[in-house]
Amino acid sequence: MTQGFRPTEPASGFPWPLTFSSFAFGVWVFNTLQANVIFQSRQFVPEEQLLQPSGRHPSPDWKDRWSASFIVAEDMMPPAPVEIVWRSLDGTDHAAVLDLINDIFPGREVRHNVTKAEVNEDWARYDKAVPDILLEVNDRTINVYMRATVLTKLAPISDRPHNFSREDLVSVWTRTF
Template sequence: MEGKGPWPLRFYSHSFGARHFHTQRCQIIYNNNSFTRLTGDKPAGPPPVPNWQDDWSAHYGVVPSDHGGRTFPGPVELWWTSLDGVTHEATLDLDALFKERLILHSLAKDEIPEGWLAGCSRDPISPDILVEVNDRTVSIYMRALVATKEEQIPGNPHSKGRNDLMLAWTHTY
């Protein structure tokens, strides 16, 4: 789908991923798919390592043409039991949260190569939308690779891009 212009950066398709920690049980459903099918009925402990989010990415692609042109085919449905035994339920309306379809990033326009930016009007970025349930807190993040003019790791010409995990929303129940 063609974008309206290269700035601000926008998206129309996305990938989705979800994880849960510190729960007695958890079910995360998006687009009729369970993202806790193998782990939802089992207690979940802490994250495997402190910096686990550094490499967190989504693997379930969502293309608007598969859903009547809609960016989001529906809400994310959550049912979980926190460590204290309290049962929770939530519906996450991604369409309302990302109403303007803006890519969340920390770069200024002048830090991005003009040619790459112009290409985004023809082929918009497809970010990862990531949901985390951690005990009583639900967080929604976005991760999107955005090209940069400068190397992010000095001396590494393959590091001309940022793929930062950006917090979009969080709520403690």
């Protein structure tokens, strides 16, 4: 009897890499003199903040609690590009148009820090990932992040022994203007 091929990761019946067919979108704007973000015909900067400085980050750990609330459902895919206009702290006007799906997330891959071997196979086979796509405008820089809940086989964090998931914030794209 001959020995067959031995893959480095266990064979499984779930799709890899993980992909998404819908997502939630959220925005934070900091360190600008003025800013506006339009996505899916919706304004993401509160009206009272459109013509005034945005201020600094609320706390050093603000990204730990950052999540999105605007749902882009499967029937809305692919969405329109995000339109951003802002004035950086040095008084320079900027504009950017970001096509989230075609330019930043081609293939709609979920960005996370979980290996295929660590993923709960039943979850990956039957449930759809609905990640948060998070956009930060910070002075002259735009950052795009993804936070996705990925269920795991083993509890990944020792101080949370009953939590069988990871929700890492992953930096996906950045550009300084």
